[in-house]
Amino acid sequence: xxxxxxxILYPDLCYKLTGLFFKTHSKLGRxxxxxxxxxxxxxxxxxxxxxxxxxxxxxxxxxxxFIKGNKIDFLINNDVLVEIKAKKFVTKEDYYQMMRYLESGxxxxxxxxxxxxxxxxxKRILNSKFYSDNSDANSGYSGRLx
Numbered sequence: 001x002x003x004x005x006x007x008i009l010y011p012d013l014c015y016k017l018t019g020l021f022f023k024t025h026s027k028l029g030r031x032x033x034x035x036x037x038x039x040x041x042x043x044x045x046x047x048x049x050x051x052x053x054x055x056x057x058x059x060x061x062x063x064x065x066f067i068k069g070n071k072i073d074f075l076i077n078n079d080v081l082v083e084i085k086a087k088k089f090v091t092k093e094d095y096y097q098m099m100r101y102l103e104s105g106x107x108x109x110x111x112x113x114x115x116x117x118x119x120x121x122x123k124r125i126l127n128s129k130f131y132s133d134n135s136d137a138n139s140g141y142s143g144r145l146x
Contacts, residue, residue, distance in 0.1 A: 009109045009126070010080055017076065018122055020044045021113050025120045034086045037115045038073055041084070051077050061105040072101055081110035090114050090123060102127035 008014075024040045038054065045052045056075040074082040081101055085094060090112055098110045102125065110125040 009124075010077075013077060013080060014109075014111070014124070016048065016050070017080070017082070017111065020048065020050075021115075021122055022120055025115055028115070030116050030118065032086060032115065034073075034084045034115075037084050037086060037113075041074070041082075045074075045076075053078075058101055058105040061107075070101060070104060072105075079107065079109070081105070081107055083110065083112045085112060085114040086116050087114065088116060095123075095125065098125045099127070103129050106130060 020041060023044060024037055028036060028040055042052070042054055044050075053075045055071050055073065058070045058072060072081050073084045076082060081098065083094070083098055083101075094112055098112055102108070102110050106127075108127050108130045110127070112123040112125065113120070114123075
């Protein structure tokens with residue numbers, strides 16, 4: 001039987017981010033464009049002193065291994081990817097896109113936030129191929145939707 005580590009990645013940061021996502025959703029509603037949600041989130045990130053990079057090219061993280069052209073909406077604290085969506089459904093393609101970004105940037109956690117939903121439900125995506133110099137960093141996580 002495989003032992004799964006039940007450690008939650010970046011709990012304080014994700015809690016804070018989720019609060020800002022809800023604030024944005026409450027303020028703008030369900031029917032804005034991704035850019036409008038991103039602009040509002042950027043303002044909130046600045047107001048709450050959250051370290052972020054917007055429309056960040058993942059090539060800058062691992063230039064020797066990366067294919068050009070992949071930009072993520074936000075990179076938070078150089079640890080967490082955030083992809084903003086404003087569509088009816090989050091699809092498998094969105095999930096695969098996030099997995100590709102996580103693997104290419106060697107990052108452990110990504111959040112997909114779809115603001116079109118009536119009730120906001122950020123999706124946490126874990127990277128099973130994450131590697132670190134820490135021996136316990138790669139402890140049984142699998143790339144799965146939580």
